[in-house]
């Protein structure tokens with residue numbers, strides 16, 4: 001893992017942007033994308049830049065089950081607002097949260113990824129160490145699946161919804177095995193409430209209880225964190 005400690009999320013976003021630009025220049029054509037507040041500073045730099053993704057494909061990590069693409073809190077809507085409206089791809093895939101057939105949706109999505117192997121994947125980090133929506137305890141070789149969200153994740157995401165009761169309890173998510181097949185991975189984390197998960201991801205044992213810890217075994221991972229998220233690290237980076 002390459003660990004980059006920056007002053008704040010703005011500086012992290014600039015670095016994240018540079019990694020995207022470099023990957024694009026080096027021939028990456030399939031980009032795995034994430035939602036959440038973390039990647040926004042990177043997306044802001046990208047959408048303000050000259051980068052062109054019109055010959056590229058994007059594949060998003062996850063989507064809430066039960067939310068229509070037009071729902072303002074759906075990850076479809078998030079991606080439109082923060083990325084695709086300004087920087088369209090030739091084709092963008094996001095799981096279909098309205099597909100009630102779990103097997104159909106997860107198989108369909110896994111096939112899309114098999115047909116378009118991900119060159120560059122950006123990830124955020126959950127407070128409990130989750131990546132995508134792969135909660136603690138998820139198998140490391142998991143494929144795209146339907147996830148029951150933990151209370152900690154529901155609580156963390158409630159801030160985006162008018163009412164806590166509106167937060168979906170299920171999501172479709174790429175699996176950890178799916179994510180690990182990406183050729184290059186960038187994971188970003190900002191703020192003190194990520195410090196514990198960051199320390200466990202980088203310095204802790206590789207354990208299912210901290211899904212992101214598996215990234216220690218990936219050959220090409222860059223971690224971008226700010227000072228606050230780096231606070232619990234015990235070694236120098």
Ligand SMILES: N[C@@H]1[C@@H](O)[C@H](O)[C@@H](COP(=O)(O)O)O[C@@H]1O
Pocket residue numbers: 034035036037038039061062123124125126127131132133153157
């Ligand atoms: N499914 C998303 C993740 O992809 C994201 O990385 C994480 C952190 O969110 P945030 O970046 O807002 O802290 O939580 C959500 O549950």
